[in-house]
Amino acid sequence: MKTLKIAIQKSGRLNEKSVELLKNCGLSFENYKSSLISPVSNFPLEILFLRDDDIPEYVQDGIADLGIVGENVIEETEVSVAYLQRLGFGKCSLKIAVTNNSDITDLSGLNGKSIATTYPAILSKFLKKENIQAEIRTISGSVEISPGLGLSDAICDLVSTGGTLKSNGLKPFADVMSSEAVLIGSKGSENDELIQELIQRIQSVLRAKETKYVVLNVEKANLQGVLDLLPGVKSPSVLPLAEEGWVAVHTVIPERDFWSRISQLKQAGAQGIVVMPIEKIIL
Ligand SMILES: Nc1ncnc2c1ncn2[C@@H]1O[C@H](COP(=O)(O)OP(=O)(O)OP(=O)(O)O)[C@@H](O)[C@H]1O
Ligand SMILES: O=P(O)(O)OC[C@H]1O[C@H](OP(=O)(O)OP(=O)(O)O)[C@H](O)[C@@H]1O
């Protein structure tokens, strides 16, 4: 039987979440910091631990069948790969920023200026599209200090909380792209049976993460009002309680509007609400 290879980041922002996702998919492997390749004992898969910059090309060239990497790195390396699944972590935006006291206030103000970045390919495409003539200074890190050192007039770098910009006296003013971690494969790999199995496992974990399992008690007289507020994978389960006139309702609720739903349920007569995390949802 063939063994797949998946490339994930060795260390850095995406490492921990990538390892956690694969472990939650029921894959059993050692995660020693020193090993660059780790076999999975209960699935025909090997995990390659790489610098994230190398992942898109390894996947494009078929050295790895799959990879987990930020969209920003895929765009920058300009490879041709298949996007198999968005993974919902590593969310950030590539933004152009200037110093707080800069006289550059809009995109056209960048004409004739210099911009430091570790993303020259993406930035160059963006500037071309916006018809801006600016000099791109490619550096390999700590981009945020370059305006302060007089190395550039502006920067183009990843932003999430905005804390790094702020602490370096910078303010963002243009969004170049938004990004999150994605599962990629070589073109056509989505038709491979083993890869499909892995994608299904990943999707069941992501679905579970977005939802909570809820059990609540309600008097029969208030049941319909509570049911009207609830979705469920198919529909909620209603079970009789030992106490006459009461039922227990079991259902799943999306994480995103969790708190507003819970207060609506309480108002509708729900009591003893128990909320549990879900491991997987297989449809
Ligand atoms: N502040 C952030 N918040 C959320 N996600 C981020 C943030 N910064 C970067 N990312 C995402 O995480 C990815 C990895 O970031 P990291 O800083 O670990 O990269 P790196 O230093 O290039 O790592 P490597 O050593 O593997 O080359 C980025 O390419 C981006 O997709
Ligand atoms: O908006 P914030 O939440 O402050 O995040 C932004 C910072 O995060 C990234 O760097 P990272 O911390 O991953 O370090 P690196 O430069 O070593 O990759 C990015 O390059 C920014 O510097």
Ligand SMILES: [Mg+2]
């Ligand atoms: Mg990198």
